Amino acid sequence: DSGVTQTPKHLITATGQRVTLRCSPRSGDLSVYWYQQSLDQGLQFLIQYYNGEERAKGNILERFSAQQFPDLHSELNLSSLELGDSALYFCASSVEDRNYGYTFGSGTRLTVV
Amino acid sequence: GENVEQHPSTLSVQEGDSAVIKCTYSDSASNYFPWYKQELGKRPQLIIDIRSNVGEKKDQRIAVTLNKTAKHFSLHITETQPEDSAVYFCAASINYKLSFGAGTTVTVRA
Numbered sequence: 001d002s003g004v005t006q007t008p009k010h011l012i013t014a015t016g017q018r019v020t021l022r023c024s025p026r027s028g029d030l031s032v033y034w035y036q037q038s039l040d041q042g043l044q045f046l047i048q049y050y051n052g053e054e055r056a057k058g059n060i061l062e063r064f065s066a067q068q069f070p071d072l073h074s075e076l077n078l079s080s081l082e083l084g085d086s087a088l089y090f091c092a093s094s095v096e097d098r099n100y101g102y103t104f105g106s107g108t109r110l111t112v113v
Numbered sequence: 114g115e116n117v118e119q120h121p122s123t124l125s126v127q128e129g130d131s132a133v134i135k136c137t138y139s140d141s142a143s144n145y146f147p148w149y150k151q152e153l154g155k156r157p158q159l160i161i162d163i164r165s166n167v168g169e170k171k172d173q174r175i176a177v178t179l180n181k182t183a184k185h186f187s188l189h190i191t192e193t194q195p196e197d198s199a200v201y202f203c204a205a206s207i208n209y210k211l212s213f214g215a216g217t218t219v220t221v222r223a
Contacts, residue, residue, distance in 0.1 A: 042215040090156060090157070106155070106156050
């Protein structure tokens with residue numbers, strides 16, 4: 001167990017629908033990062049939150065949004081889902097002010113049918 | 114932002130041989146370089162890291178080298194075993210933010 005908790009582990013939904021992925025960071029970590037990993041692809045950075053505020057944005061579609069709550073858990077909202085959104089979505093957390101790398105959660109596997 | 118290039122994209126080695134993965138980075142301000150291993154369907158896990166004030170670091174069969182002048186760093190796996198088969202990602206950090214390479218799929222042939 002990495003200490004980063006992601007739910008649900010698997011999600012199957014239809015095109016056009018909306019889903020919410022949840023992430024609880026490791027205790028003491030203030031930064032949360034979301035990544036998308038499609039089949040046989042690398043880690044595509046979506047967005048970062050630090051202590052409740054958006055800190056950096058990557059290749060995140062307008063149909064996607066995220067937020068980080070006062071208890072530091074984060075949610076990634078994906079709407080108007082398309083087949084191409086099927087992927088593994090990873091959340092990672094880190095201590096912002098020290099270089100100890102990121103700790104990844106186990107991911108949510110999203111399948112859009 | 115930082116740009117990290119990783120080579121090769123795939124690597125097949127005979128069990129017992131060595132594997133080497135190379136990464137280059139663009140921003141000389143990068144100061145921390147972790148390596149992650151991702152087994153199929155699982156999360157990326159940190160396996161070794163190196164900081165910019167160190168040239169080499171070793172942990173059992175894995176080692177990482179850093180050449181700050183040339184802005185490249187490498188992962189070396191010796192005496193490869195079947196359980197080393199995975200995707201490996203390098204990363205470089207500026208201001209505590211990681212930029213990842215595209216990954217190398219390593220296959221160890223028995």
